[in-house]
Amino acid sequence: MHYYVHIPFCKSRCAYCDFFSTTQLARREAYVDALLCEIALRRNGTASTIYLGGGTPSVLPPDAIRRIIQAIDSSPSPSVEITMEANPGDLTLDTLNALRAVGINRLSIGIQSFQDDLLRMIGRRHNAQQAQQAVRDAQQAGFSNISIDLMYGLPGQSFEQWKTDIETALCLNVQHISCYCLSYETGTRLTRLLQRGEIKEQDDDTLNTMYDYLCEQLKTHGYEHYEVSNFALPRFHSQHNSCYWADKSYIGFGAGAHSYDAERRIRSWNVSDLEPYIAAMKSTNQGLAADQVYEEEQINDEQHRMEQIMLGLRTSSGIPQTLIIDSPALHRYLEEDMIRLANQHYIATQKGIHLLNRIIEDLV
Numbered sequence: 001m002h003y004y005v006h007i008p009f010c011k012s013r014c015a016y017c018d019f020f021s022t023t024q025l026a027r028r029e030a031y032v033d034a035l036l037c038e039i040a041l042r043r044n045g046t047a048s049t050i051y052l053g054g055g056t057p058s059v060l061p062p063d064a065i066r067r068i069i070q071a072i073d074s075s076p077s078p079s080v081e082i083t084m085e086a087n088p089g090d091l092t093l094d095t096l097n098a099l100r101a102v103g104i105n106r107l108s109i110g111i112q113s114f115q116d117d118l119l120r121m122i123g124r125r126h127n128a129q130q131a132q133q134a135v136r137d138a139q140q141a142g143f144s145n146i147s148i149d150l151m152y153g154l155p156g157q158s159f160e161q162w163k164t165d166i167e168t169a170l171c172l173n174v175q176h177i178s179c180y181c182l183s184y185e186t187g188t189r190l191t192r193l194l195q196r197g198e199i200k201e202q203d204d205d206t207l208n209t210m211y212d213y214l215c216e217q218l219k220t221h222g223y224e225h226y227e228v229s230n231f232a233l234p235r236f237h238s239q240h241n242s243c244y245w246a247d248k249s250y251i252g253f254g255a256g257a258h259s260y261d262a263e264r265r266i267r268s269w270n271v272s273d274l275e276p277y278i279a280a281m282k283s284t285n286q287g288l289a290a291d292q293v294y295e296e297e298q299i300n301d302e303q304h305r306m307e308q309i310m311l312g313l314r315t316s317s318g319i320p321q322t323l324i325i326d327s328p329a330l331h332r333y334l335e336e337d338m339i340r341l342a343n344q345h346y347i348a349t350q351k352g353i354h355l356l357n358r359i360i361e362d363l364v
Protein backbone atom coordinates (compact mmCIF):
# COMPACT_ATOMS: atom_id res chain seq x y z
CA MET A 1 0.00 0.00 0.00
CA HIS A 2 1.10 3.59 -0.67
CA TYR A 3 0.87 5.80 2.40
CA TYR A 4 0.75 9.59 2.68
CA VAL A 5 1.09 11.43 5.98
CA HIS A 6 0.12 15.09 6.22
CA ILE A 7 2.09 17.26 8.66
CA PRO A 8 0.19 20.56 8.61
CA PHE A 9 2.65 22.77 10.50
CA CYS A 10 4.67 25.67 9.12
CA LYS A 11 6.84 28.16 10.98
CA SER A 12 5.26 30.93 8.90
CA ARG A 13 2.96 31.11 5.88
CA CYS A 14 4.44 31.66 2.42
CA ALA A 15 2.89 34.40 0.30
CA TYR A 16 1.61 32.11 -2.48
CA CYS A 17 0.44 29.08 -0.52
CA ASP A 18 -3.14 27.95 -0.02
CA PHE A 19 -2.36 24.45 1.31
CA PHE A 20 -3.90 23.45 4.60
CA SER A 21 -1.33 24.26 7.27
CA THR A 22 -1.12 26.07 10.59
CA THR A 23 1.56 27.93 12.54
CA GLN A 24 0.38 26.49 15.89
CA LEU A 25 3.57 24.52 16.44
CA ALA A 26 2.66 23.96 20.09
CA ARG A 27 0.12 21.36 18.92
CA ARG A 28 2.73 19.14 17.24
CA GLU A 29 2.86 16.53 19.98
CA ALA A 30 -0.92 16.22 20.28
CA TYR A 31 -1.09 15.94 16.50
CA VAL A 32 1.48 13.15 16.32
CA ASP A 33 -0.50 11.24 18.98
CA ALA A 34 -3.65 11.69 16.89
CA LEU A 35 -1.81 10.51 13.77
CA LEU A 36 -0.63 7.38 15.57
CA CYS A 37 -4.27 6.60 16.52
CA GLU A 38 -5.42 7.02 12.94
CA ILE A 39 -2.58 4.90 11.58
CA ALA A 40 -3.41 2.08 14.02
CA LEU A 41 -7.05 2.31 12.93
CA ARG A 42 -6.66 2.55 9.14
CA ARG A 43 -3.33 1.10 8.02
CA ASN A 44 -3.73 -1.74 5.56
CA GLY A 45 -0.67 -3.90 5.03
CA THR A 46 3.00 -3.32 4.41
CA ALA A 47 4.19 -0.12 2.78
CA SER A 48 5.13 0.20 -0.90
CA THR A 49 5.93 3.87 -0.39
CA ILE A 50 5.59 6.34 2.48
CA TYR A 51 5.44 10.08 1.84
CA LEU A 52 5.50 12.68 4.60
CA GLY A 53 4.21 15.93 3.13
CA GLY A 54 2.86 19.19 4.39
CA GLY A 55 2.94 21.77 5.65
CA THR A 56 6.50 21.22 6.72
CA PRO A 57 7.30 17.73 8.05
CA SER A 58 10.81 18.94 8.95
CA VAL A 59 9.34 20.91 11.88
CA LEU A 60 8.85 17.55 13.63
CA PRO A 61 11.74 16.06 15.61
CA PRO A 62 13.29 12.98 13.96
CA ASP A 63 12.00 10.78 16.79
CA ALA A 64 8.40 11.72 15.92
CA ILE A 65 9.13 10.81 12.30
CA ARG A 66 10.49 7.46 13.49
CA ARG A 67 7.32 6.72 15.48
CA ILE A 68 5.12 7.56 12.48
CA ILE A 69 7.11 5.37 10.07
CA GLN A 70 7.22 2.50 12.56
CA ALA A 71 3.47 2.69 13.11
CA ILE A 72 2.87 2.40 9.38
CA ASP A 73 5.35 -0.41 8.80
CA SER A 74 7.50 -1.75 11.64
CA SER A 75 10.14 -3.18 9.28
CA PRO A 76 9.86 -1.63 5.81
CA SER A 77 12.04 -3.31 3.21
CA PRO A 78 15.10 -1.20 2.26
CA SER A 79 13.64 -0.81 -1.24
CA VAL A 80 10.58 1.06 0.09
CA GLU A 81 10.78 4.71 -0.92
CA ILE A 82 10.30 6.84 2.21
CA THR A 83 10.15 10.52 1.30
CA MET A 84 10.03 13.53 3.56
CA GLU A 85 9.43 17.10 2.45
CA ALA A 86 11.74 19.55 4.17
CA ASN A 87 12.55 23.24 4.27
CA PRO A 88 16.24 24.15 3.85
CA GLY A 89 16.30 26.17 7.08
CA ASP A 90 15.43 23.07 9.16
CA LEU A 91 18.16 20.84 7.75
CA THR A 92 21.31 20.86 9.88
CA LEU A 93 23.82 18.08 9.36
CA ASP A 94 22.82 16.53 12.71
CA THR A 95 19.13 16.55 11.77
CA LEU A 96 19.92 15.02 8.39
CA ASN A 97 21.95 12.23 9.98
CA ALA A 98 19.07 11.59 12.40
CA LEU A 99 16.53 11.51 9.55
CA ARG A 100 18.61 8.93 7.69
CA ALA A 101 18.81 6.86 10.86
CA VAL A 102 15.01 6.82 11.29
CA GLY A 103 14.49 5.53 7.76
CA ILE A 104 14.00 8.54 5.46
CA ASN A 105 15.70 7.62 2.17
CA ARG A 106 14.38 10.36 -0.10
CA LEU A 107 14.28 14.08 0.64
CA SER A 108 12.15 16.62 -1.17
CA ILE A 109 13.60 20.03 -0.38
CA GLY A 110 11.43 23.12 -0.93
CA ILE A 111 13.99 25.52 -2.38
CA GLN A 112 11.77 27.43 -4.87
CA SER A 113 14.49 29.90 -5.93
CA PHE A 114 18.18 30.60 -5.55
CA GLN A 115 17.54 34.39 -5.60
CA ASP A 116 17.39 36.04 -2.19
CA ASP A 117 15.16 38.91 -3.34
CA LEU A 118 12.59 36.50 -4.82
CA LEU A 119 12.72 34.24 -1.77
CA ARG A 120 11.96 37.25 0.44
CA MET A 121 9.15 38.36 -1.84
CA ILE A 122 7.38 34.97 -1.70
CA GLY A 123 7.88 34.80 2.07
CA ARG A 124 10.28 31.86 2.29
CA ARG A 125 12.37 31.71 5.45
CA HIS A 126 15.64 30.53 3.89
CA ASN A 127 18.16 32.22 1.63
CA ALA A 128 19.95 30.90 -1.44
CA GLN A 129 23.11 30.01 0.46
CA GLN A 130 21.14 27.94 3.01
CA ALA A 131 19.33 26.17 0.18
CA GLN A 132 22.56 25.04 -1.47
CA GLN A 133 24.10 24.12 1.87
CA ALA A 134 21.06 21.99 2.77
CA VAL A 135 21.51 19.93 -0.40
CA ARG A 136 25.25 19.52 0.18
CA ASP A 137 24.70 18.55 3.82
CA ALA A 138 22.06 16.02 2.77
CA GLN A 139 24.54 14.50 0.34
CA GLN A 140 27.18 14.44 3.06
CA ALA A 141 24.72 12.69 5.37
CA GLY A 142 24.40 9.97 2.73
CA PHE A 143 21.13 10.86 0.97
CA SER A 144 21.41 9.62 -2.60
CA ASN A 145 17.84 10.36 -3.67
CA ILE A 146 17.19 14.09 -3.35
CA SER A 147 14.50 16.13 -5.04
CA ILE A 148 14.34 19.91 -5.08
CA ASP A 149 11.37 22.17 -5.86
CA LEU A 150 11.77 25.31 -7.95
CA MET A 151 9.23 27.93 -9.02
CA TYR A 152 9.03 30.08 -12.13
CA GLY A 153 6.68 32.85 -13.18
CA LEU A 154 7.36 34.75 -9.95
CA PRO A 155 6.57 38.49 -10.12
CA GLY A 156 9.64 40.37 -11.29
CA GLN A 157 11.60 37.16 -11.97
CA SER A 158 13.78 37.75 -15.03
CA PHE A 159 14.67 35.12 -17.58
CA GLU A 160 18.33 35.56 -16.55
CA GLN A 161 17.43 34.76 -12.92
CA TRP A 162 15.54 31.66 -14.05
CA LYS A 163 18.53 30.54 -16.14
CA THR A 164 20.79 30.98 -13.13
CA ASP A 165 18.39 28.97 -10.95
CA ILE A 166 18.45 26.09 -13.41
CA GLU A 167 22.26 26.22 -13.69
CA THR A 168 22.57 26.25 -9.90
CA ALA A 169 20.16 23.32 -9.59
CA LEU A 170 22.13 21.33 -12.16
CA CYS A 171 25.41 22.00 -10.32
CA LEU A 172 23.93 20.42 -7.18
CA ASN A 173 23.69 16.99 -8.84
CA VAL A 174 20.30 16.10 -7.39
CA GLN A 175 18.37 13.12 -8.72
CA HIS A 176 14.99 14.80 -9.10
CA ILE A 177 13.74 18.33 -9.86
CA SER A 178 10.12 19.51 -9.62
CA CYS A 179 9.32 22.89 -11.16
CA TYR A 180 6.03 24.67 -10.66
CA CYS A 181 4.65 27.74 -12.30
CA LEU A 182 3.36 30.22 -9.72
CA SER A 183 -0.40 30.31 -9.61
CA TYR A 184 -2.34 33.01 -7.83
CA GLU A 185 -4.65 31.24 -5.42
CA THR A 186 -7.60 32.91 -3.74
CA GLY A 187 -6.85 34.42 -0.35
CA THR A 188 -3.05 34.39 -0.57
CA ARG A 189 -0.86 37.42 0.09
CA LEU A 190 0.49 37.43 -3.48
CA THR A 191 -3.04 37.45 -4.90
CA ARG A 192 -3.90 40.46 -2.75
CA LEU A 193 -0.77 42.28 -3.99
CA LEU A 194 -1.77 41.43 -7.56
CA GLN A 195 -5.32 42.71 -7.05
CA ARG A 196 -3.98 45.97 -5.61
CA GLY A 197 -1.71 46.35 -8.65
CA GLU A 198 1.46 46.17 -6.53
CA ILE A 199 2.88 43.24 -8.52
CA LYS A 200 2.41 42.09 -12.10
CA GLU A 201 1.67 38.64 -13.45
CA GLN A 202 4.19 37.25 -15.98
CA ASP A 203 2.73 36.99 -19.48
CA ASP A 204 2.13 33.66 -21.23
CA ASP A 205 5.00 34.07 -23.71
CA THR A 206 7.50 34.61 -20.88
CA LEU A 207 6.13 31.61 -18.98
CA ASN A 208 6.34 29.40 -22.07
CA THR A 209 9.91 30.54 -22.77
CA MET A 210 10.91 29.80 -19.17
CA TYR A 211 9.28 26.38 -19.28
CA ASP A 212 10.78 25.41 -22.66
CA TYR A 213 14.24 26.45 -21.52
CA LEU A 214 13.83 24.37 -18.37
CA CYS A 215 12.74 21.27 -20.32
CA GLU A 216 15.57 21.62 -22.82
CA GLN A 217 18.28 22.14 -20.19
CA LEU A 218 17.14 19.32 -17.95
CA LYS A 219 16.83 16.94 -20.89
CA THR A 220 20.35 17.86 -22.05
CA HIS A 221 21.62 16.97 -18.59
CA GLY A 222 20.03 13.52 -18.59
CA TYR A 223 16.80 14.19 -16.70
CA GLU A 224 13.69 12.41 -17.93
CA HIS A 225 10.65 14.65 -18.21
CA TYR A 226 8.17 12.15 -16.85
CA GLU A 227 5.37 14.48 -15.76
CA VAL A 228 4.58 18.08 -16.71
CA SER A 229 6.28 19.47 -13.58
CA ASN A 230 8.65 16.60 -12.75
CA PHE A 231 12.09 15.63 -14.03
CA ALA A 232 14.25 12.76 -12.81
CA LEU A 233 17.46 10.97 -13.61
CA PRO A 234 16.77 7.41 -14.83
CA ARG A 235 15.45 5.17 -12.01
CA PHE A 236 14.68 8.18 -9.78
CA HIS A 237 11.05 8.92 -10.71
CA SER A 238 9.01 9.52 -7.57
CA GLN A 239 7.44 6.14 -6.92
CA HIS A 240 4.95 7.66 -4.53
CA ASN A 241 3.69 10.46 -6.76
CA SER A 242 3.57 8.06 -9.70
CA CYS A 243 0.96 6.02 -7.80
CA TYR A 244 -1.44 9.02 -7.95
CA TRP A 245 -1.05 9.26 -11.73
CA ALA A 246 -1.36 5.50 -12.30
CA ASP A 247 -4.73 5.04 -10.58
CA LYS A 248 -3.32 3.08 -7.62
CA SER A 249 -4.78 2.90 -4.12
CA TYR A 250 -3.28 5.01 -1.35
CA ILE A 251 -4.13 5.85 2.24
CA GLY A 252 -3.62 9.36 3.58
CA PHE A 253 -3.28 9.98 7.31
CA GLY A 254 -3.68 13.34 9.02
CA ALA A 255 -5.87 16.42 8.86
CA GLY A 256 -6.75 17.24 5.25
CA ALA A 257 -5.23 14.01 3.89
CA HIS A 258 -6.94 12.22 1.00
CA SER A 259 -7.19 8.47 0.37
CA TYR A 260 -8.22 6.47 -2.67
CA ASP A 261 -9.44 2.89 -2.99
CA ALA A 262 -8.82 2.05 -6.65
CA GLU A 263 -10.71 -1.24 -6.52
CA ARG A 264 -13.90 0.18 -5.05
CA ARG A 265 -13.32 3.59 -6.68
CA ILE A 266 -13.87 5.45 -3.44
CA ARG A 267 -12.09 8.67 -2.59
CA SER A 268 -12.12 9.89 0.99
CA TRP A 269 -10.64 12.73 2.96
CA ASN A 270 -10.16 13.94 6.51
CA VAL A 271 -11.30 17.33 7.74
CA SER A 272 -8.80 20.14 6.99
CA ASP A 273 -8.89 21.44 10.54
CA LEU A 274 -6.42 20.65 13.29
CA GLU A 275 -8.50 20.60 16.48
CA PRO A 276 -11.49 18.58 15.21
CA TYR A 277 -9.03 16.05 13.79
CA ILE A 278 -7.11 15.74 17.06
CA ALA A 279 -10.34 15.50 19.08
CA ALA A 280 -11.81 12.86 16.78
CA MET A 281 -8.73 10.67 16.90
CA LYS A 282 -8.63 10.97 20.68
CA SER A 283 -12.23 9.73 20.87
CA THR A 284 -11.40 6.96 18.39
CA ASN A 285 -8.75 5.88 20.83
CA GLN A 286 -11.49 5.60 23.43
CA GLY A 287 -13.54 3.36 21.18
CA LEU A 288 -15.77 6.09 19.72
CA ALA A 289 -16.35 6.77 16.04
CA ALA A 290 -14.41 9.41 14.09
CA ASP A 291 -16.82 9.73 11.15
CA GLN A 292 -17.47 13.39 11.80
CA VAL A 293 -14.03 14.26 10.43
CA TYR A 294 -14.08 11.85 7.50
CA GLU A 295 -15.96 12.06 4.20
CA GLU A 296 -16.03 9.92 1.10
CA GLU A 297 -17.39 9.86 -2.42
CA GLN A 298 -17.97 7.14 -4.97
CA ILE A 299 -16.28 7.79 -8.31
CA ASN A 300 -18.53 6.79 -11.20
CA ASP A 301 -17.26 5.44 -14.57
CA GLU A 302 -17.39 8.79 -16.34
CA GLN A 303 -15.63 10.64 -13.51
CA HIS A 304 -13.01 7.90 -13.44
CA ARG A 305 -12.40 8.21 -17.19
CA MET A 306 -12.08 12.00 -16.91
CA GLU A 307 -9.66 11.78 -14.01
CA GLN A 308 -7.48 9.28 -15.84
CA ILE A 309 -7.32 11.63 -18.84
CA MET A 310 -6.54 14.66 -16.66
CA LEU A 311 -3.77 12.93 -14.75
CA GLY A 312 -2.44 10.65 -17.51
CA LEU A 313 -2.04 13.35 -20.16
CA ARG A 314 0.32 15.13 -17.77
CA THR A 315 2.68 12.16 -17.80
CA SER A 316 5.14 10.97 -20.43
CA SER A 317 3.33 7.59 -20.56
CA GLY A 318 0.12 9.31 -21.67
CA ILE A 319 -3.27 7.62 -21.61
CA PRO A 320 -4.61 4.45 -23.26
CA GLN A 321 -6.13 5.23 -26.65
CA THR A 322 -9.40 3.63 -25.59
CA LEU A 323 -10.07 6.36 -23.01
CA ILE A 324 -10.60 9.03 -25.67
CA ILE A 325 -13.76 9.20 -27.73
CA ASP A 326 -13.09 9.93 -31.42
CA SER A 327 -13.90 13.58 -32.12
CA PRO A 328 -12.94 16.44 -34.49
CA ALA A 329 -10.98 18.00 -31.60
CA LEU A 330 -8.88 14.84 -31.26
CA HIS A 331 -8.01 14.86 -34.98
CA ARG A 332 -7.17 18.53 -34.87
CA TYR A 333 -4.80 18.10 -31.92
CA LEU A 334 -3.12 15.14 -33.67
CA GLU A 335 -2.71 17.12 -36.91
CA GLU A 336 -1.38 20.15 -35.03
CA ASP A 337 1.16 17.94 -33.23
CA MET A 338 -0.27 18.81 -29.81
CA ILE A 339 -0.68 15.13 -29.00
CA ARG A 340 0.82 12.05 -30.60
CA LEU A 341 -0.13 8.39 -30.67
CA ALA A 342 2.49 5.82 -29.61
CA ASN A 343 1.95 2.22 -28.49
CA GLN A 344 -1.80 2.79 -28.39
CA HIS A 345 -1.38 5.70 -25.99
CA TYR A 346 -2.03 9.40 -26.55
CA ILE A 347 0.83 11.51 -25.23
CA ALA A 348 0.99 15.31 -25.03
CA THR A 349 3.88 16.80 -27.05
CA GLN A 350 6.07 19.66 -25.81
CA LYS A 351 3.92 21.98 -27.94
CA GLY A 352 0.76 20.47 -26.46
CA ILE A 353 1.89 20.85 -22.86
CA HIS A 354 1.55 24.64 -23.18
CA LEU A 355 -2.16 24.20 -23.93
CA LEU A 356 -2.75 21.15 -21.83
CA ASN A 357 -5.71 22.46 -19.86
CA ARG A 358 -7.56 23.34 -23.06
CA ILE A 359 -6.69 20.00 -24.68
CA ILE A 360 -7.92 18.09 -21.64
CA GLU A 361 -11.13 20.14 -21.57
CA ASP A 362 -11.77 19.34 -25.23
CA LEU A 363 -11.02 15.63 -24.95
CA VAL A 364 -12.84 14.62 -21.77
Ligand code: SF4
Pocket residue numbers: 009010012013014017018019021054055056087110
Ligand atom coordinates in the same frame (compact mmCIF):
# COMPACT_ATOMS: atom_id res chain seq x y z
S1 SF4 B 1 4.59 26.58 0.84
FE1 SF4 B 1 5.07 24.94 2.28
S2 SF4 B 1 6.22 25.99 3.92
FE2 SF4 B 1 5.15 27.60 2.78
S3 SF4 B 1 3.20 27.89 3.87
FE3 SF4 B 1 2.82 26.42 2.22
S4 SF4 B 1 3.08 24.43 3.16
FE4 SF4 B 1 4.04 25.93 4.54
